[in-house]
Amino acid sequence: MTAAGERPVGELVVGVLGGTGPQGRGLAVRLASVGQRVLVGSRDDARAREVAASVAGRATAAGGAQASVQGGSNADVAGAADLVVVAVPFDGHAAVLAGLAGPLAGKVVVDCVVPMGFDELGAYAVDVAEGSVAQQAAALLPDSAVVGAFHHVSAVLLEDLSRPTLDGDVLVVGDDRAATDTVQALAGQLPGMRGVYAGRLRNARQVEALTVNLVSVNRRYKAHAGIRVTDV
């Protein structure tokens, strides 16, 4: 259904909404370091341009070629990108996407937002009325191909370009085969990572929420945990 499926994934311009936050910035700099053209989006477009310049500098230094990274408002990025990653805070997720159904129509939208809360016992998964954050996105973006992915990749490791190879798989969930194929290919652009198809959007909830368990793993083992799928 999307233009994204017609070109090699490496040629797509990837927009990151919430690209100034840890997960968004980590994905932006890592993708830019391997040659992907990236647009960093934020509510605050001055902040987005500032982060984009920093990301471009780091990605260029690490990747050896001039990285293409520009910043702008979430709305501008949504309109200009071929494929859009949603990495905004969970509590702003619905509000940000509600205004972007038009610019995101016909595009692959990759949601990596985790519905997570913290209290005195640590992290916990927050219920989402639509079933999952990805399903919330799909409800708000009826003309986009929404895919859930990149929940389990540590922002700290994404940002650390001194380690050129990552260690983990990206679980990709979605109902549109062309879109999940594209997102798997995008994950595969990151050295050491694979995109693994992991089911329909109705099964996004536990993929998102597993991130809560990885927070517990990180606390217990002083790690930046991710996951690998075995026998695949």
Place this chain on the structure above:
Amino acid sequence: MTAAGERPVGELVVGVLGGTGPQGRGLAVRLASVGQRVLVGSRDDARAREVAASVAGRATAAGGAQASVQGGSNADVAGAADLVVVAVPFDGHAAVLAGLAGPLAGKVVVDCVVPMGFDELGAYAVDVAEGSVAQQAAALLPDSAVVGAFHHVSAVLLEDLSRPTLDGDVLVVGDDRAATDTVQALAGQLPGMRGVYAGRLRNARQVEALTVNLVSVNRRYKAHAGIRVTDV
């Protein structure tokens, strides 16, 4: 809180409720093949004894030493074992445990039951009123230390003793540190596997439900998928 914590895990008698089903039988034969004493439980104690004899024969042939495996009713196994694995079908889970609070008091109870349904679109996660199957067990067994684990280990691979080494981690969730330590150690008895602490019981839901995604992985890739935690 449990007697199980006072002895090396290899000396514990492990009871498996629902030990005649695929996951229970797989765990029973794999544990028996590495020298663990195992009790196979079933609603039908004649069937339990029959499966126990088969498991003992296979484990002995694979392990090189006489395996100790006996069968009996779920109630008898719950009473006789030091540590009990619950591997009954989800739709019988509450009914089986409701009668066993007495014999399971003071014991570590390891729940590996997955709340999963199937329809024309494939597998999906079923809501559990208590939040998760493990929390349902904890509600029914107030004097036991309930731990969630062994959801992601393929029954097919567990049963295939021609492969002595497995490839995967066991995510272990629970609120009692001694109990989760014991279950991690039990997972570590299986060559190639590790028990990895992955949070409190309130975060069991997504660990259980992730098994649904592994079913999708298996279908797409013709695999028997499991998971590894990276950076740990």
